[in-house]
Amino acid sequence: MFTNFDEREKLVHYPNDRKLYVRIKPVVFVITGIFIIATIGAAWIQYLIFGLPKDPSLTLLNTADSSVIGFPIWLIICHWINFFFLVILIRAGLSILFDHPRLYFNEGCEPGTEWIKFTPVNVPKDKLWTAKDDARYISPFLGLPGYRHTIGIARGWHFIHVPFFVLNGIVFVVLLFLSDQWLKIVPTTWQILPDAWNVFVYYATLNMPIEPNGFYHFNALQQLSYFTVIFILAPMAMLSGICMSPAIENRFHWLPKLFGNRQGARSVHFLVMLSYVIFIVIHVTMVVMSGLLRNMNHITLGSDNPSSTTGLFIVISIVFFTTAFFVYAYWVSWNRPRWVQKTDAFINGNLWENTIDKLKPSPYYKKEEISPFFWPNGKLPTSEIWKELAKNKFKDYKLKVGGLVENPVELSLDELMKLGKEQNITMHHCIQGWTGVAEWGGLPLRVIVDLVKPHPSATTVVFYSFGEGLYGGVYYDTHSLDNCLKPASILAWEMNYKPLSEVYGAPLRLRIENQLGYKMVKWIERIEFAESHKNIGKGYGGKNEDDEYFDLLAST
Numbered sequence: 001m002f003t004n005f006d007e008r009e010k011l012v013h014y015p016n017d018r019k020l021y022v023r024i025k026p027v028v029f030v031i032t033g034i035f036i037i038a039t040i041g042a043a044w045i046q047y048l049i050f051g052l053p054k055d056p057s058l059t060l061l062n063t064a065d066s067s068v069i070g071f072p073i074w075l076i077i078c079h080w081i082n083f084f085f086l087v088i089l090i091r092a093g094l095s096i097l098f099d100h101p102r103l104y105f106n107e108g109c110e111p112g113t114e115w116i117k118f119t120p121v122n123v124p125k126d127k128l129w130t131a132k133d134d135a136r137y138i139s140p141f142l143g144l145p146g147y148r149h150t151i152g153i154a155r156g157w158h159f160i161h162v163p164f165f166v167l168n169g170i171v172f173v174v175l176l177f178l179s180d181q182w183l184k185i186v187p188t189t190w191q192i193l194p195d196a197w198n199v200f201v202y203y204a205t206l207n208m209p210i211e212p213n214g215f216y217h218f219n220a221l222q223q224l225s226y227f228t229v230i231f232i233l234a235p236m237a238m239l240s241g242i243c244m245s246p247a248i249e250n251r252f253h254w255l256p257k258l259f260g261n262r263q264g265a266r267s268v269h270f271l272v273m274l275s276y277v278i279f280i281v282i283h284v285t286m287v288v289m290s291g292l293l294r295n296m297n298h299i300t301l302g303s304d305n306p307s308s309t310t311g312l313f314i315v316i317s318i319v320f321f322t323t324a325f326f327v328y329a330y331w332v333s334w335n336r337p338r339w340v341q342k343t344d345a346f347i348n349g350n351l352w353e354n355t356i357d358k359l360k361p362s363p364y365y366k367k368e369e370i371s372p373f374f375w376p377n378g379k380l381p382t383s384e385i386w387k388e389l390a391k392n393k394f395k396d397y398k399l400k401v402g403g404l405v406e407n408p409v410e411l412s413l414d415e416l417m418k419l420g421k422e423q424n425i426t427m428h429h430c431i432q433g434w435t436g437v438a439e440w441g442g443l444p445l446r447v448i449v450d451l452v453k454p455h456p457s458a459t460t461v462v463f464y465s466f467g468e469g470l471y472g473g474v475y476y477d478t479h480s481l482d483n484c485l486k487p488a489s490i491l492a493w494e495m496n497y498k499p500l501s502e503v504y505g506a507p508l509r510l511r512i513e514n515q516l517g518y519k520m521v522k523w524i525e526r527i528e529f530a531e532s533h534k535n536i537g538k539g540y541g542g543k544n545e546d547d548e549y550f551d552l553l554a555s556t
């Protein structure tokens with residue numbers, strides 16, 4: 001539409017294979033199938049043997065308080081704001097998902113153990129296949145912003161709207177209980193369950209029950225669905241979302257356990273999204289079928305007019321506005337990507353810096369929990385200097401530490417090893433969504449800090465790599481001095497009790513456990529202390545922050 005990729009960008013965003021592919025593990029497929037068939041089958045059996053249940057809306061009249069009439073304006077506004085944000089979150093979420101198009105319930109993410117995948121690729125065993133290679137293309141009609149490797153901007157859109165989505169939800173629930181509207185949505189008797197089933201028997205056997213007028217009360221199944229969407233799905237979405245943060249996972253290990261583990265949380269986050277989509281499809285269908293004009297007037301004007309077309313036109317305008325917003329968001333994504341990155345930082349940067357980022361990681365995993373597989377990421381350095389050093393097992397390597405320090409040093413691996421060693425078993429969180437548990441051994445950064453004595457003005461530590469970023473140019477990233485001094489922040493030369501291999505970052509790589517993977521520079525060439533990240537590279541705090549619009553602060 002508006003996008004003219006240059007050759008280099010085309011290569012990254014626009015691969016030859018752009019087919020949408022979904023494969024569910026056969027067991028999951030069969031179990032889901034059996035569940036659906038059994039549920040509908042049970043309804044049919046009941047129908048064929050006992051006939052249709054007593055008209056369920058009659059039962060409902062006795063249980064619902066029909067003094068709750070109509071829809072107040074705040075409810076109408078919250079409903080549509082929610083619709084707007086939900087669509088943004090879903091579309092940006094899909095873009096995020098496709099950067100690691102596999103979902104698991106185990107925390108090691110070994111290819112082949114996913115229960116669903118959105119890629120036809122079977123990871124080759126005979127050559128290096130990184131998580132970056134594994135990312136898929138998603139059509140911009142589905143994802144925001146779509147294409148491939150757009151997780152930075154997609155996260156921008158997602159996180160810019162999360163606080164407002166949550167806020168709108170809180171306002172809605174508070175007003176629900178301050179008014180009497182909650183009576184319409186919150187079941188007050190267990191009778192709702194058999195009643196809802198009875199309504200389901202009607203739908204499942206293609207009989208239409210007598211629909212109550214939604215202006216006064218909902219049918220039992222409808223009430224139960226709305227209750228589920230508001231009071232179960234929404235909190236689950238928030239909780240499973242929060243559990244994906246490395247700072248949270250590495251501090252409150254019990255939280256992701258609510259979903260089995262960190263990948264369980266990611267899978268549940270996806271399933272909640274799927275439930276929302278299924279709900280929206282059914283909800284819209286039912287609204288259309290059970291009196292389109294009247295229902296549209298209910299949810300726009302708050303009036304029970306059965307024939308006026310005003311409501312319908314308002315809804316069409318809302319849908320039109322939402323669509324126009326997505327065209328605009330698409331344009332912004334490609335022409336003003338910094339706006340997305342900066343707005344996200346403006347809204348969430350301070351919030352996270354003063355909350356989640358403050359958490360101290362606490363290593364927790366046991367040796368038995370080390371993942372059998374660990375996705376590699378990044379481009380192996382191609383520099384001659386690194387290759388020469390590698391030939392000699394990095395015997396001639398010297399780590400240079402300088403910048404705003406009193407005592408700049410150059411240290412060989414042997415010298416570093418003599419300064420101390422700490423070993424931690426921790427979970428690595430890649431921004432793409434995969435994780436892995438590994439043991440890391442190396443020197444606490446705090447020892448380096450004590451040794452070089454940074455000036456009081458130094459608040460940022462810059463780590464330069466021998467390797468390059470996705471679009472070329474030296475890979476680097478920056479950390480707050482604070483985070484470098486946190487528990488388990490180390491310069492690692494050991495992984496899973498063996499010397500760090502070339503693929504995983506030899507001779508040295510960073511571990512800062514409350515941050516996402518891209519901040520953990522591999523193949524470290526030198527370290528510099530600085531006043532700020534602003535004068536380095538393009539000034540956004542790292543190679544990925546500069547080129548791929550990732551967040552400066554990666555604690556979520």
Ligand SMILES: Nc1nc2c(c(=O)[nH]1)N[C@H]1C(S)=C(S)[C@@H](COP(=O)(O)O)O[C@H]1N2
Pocket residue numbers: 374375376377378379429430431465466467468469475503504517518519520521522523
């Ligand atoms: N030099 C360099 N370091 C890097 C990267 C890179 O591309 N270049 N990728 C980062 C990303 S995105 C991740 S998830 C981790 C991956 O570490 P692993 O290969 O041990 O899984 O390294 C990080 N460090």
Ligand SMILES: [Mo]
Pocket residue numbers: 377429430431432517518
């Ligand atoms: Mo990553």
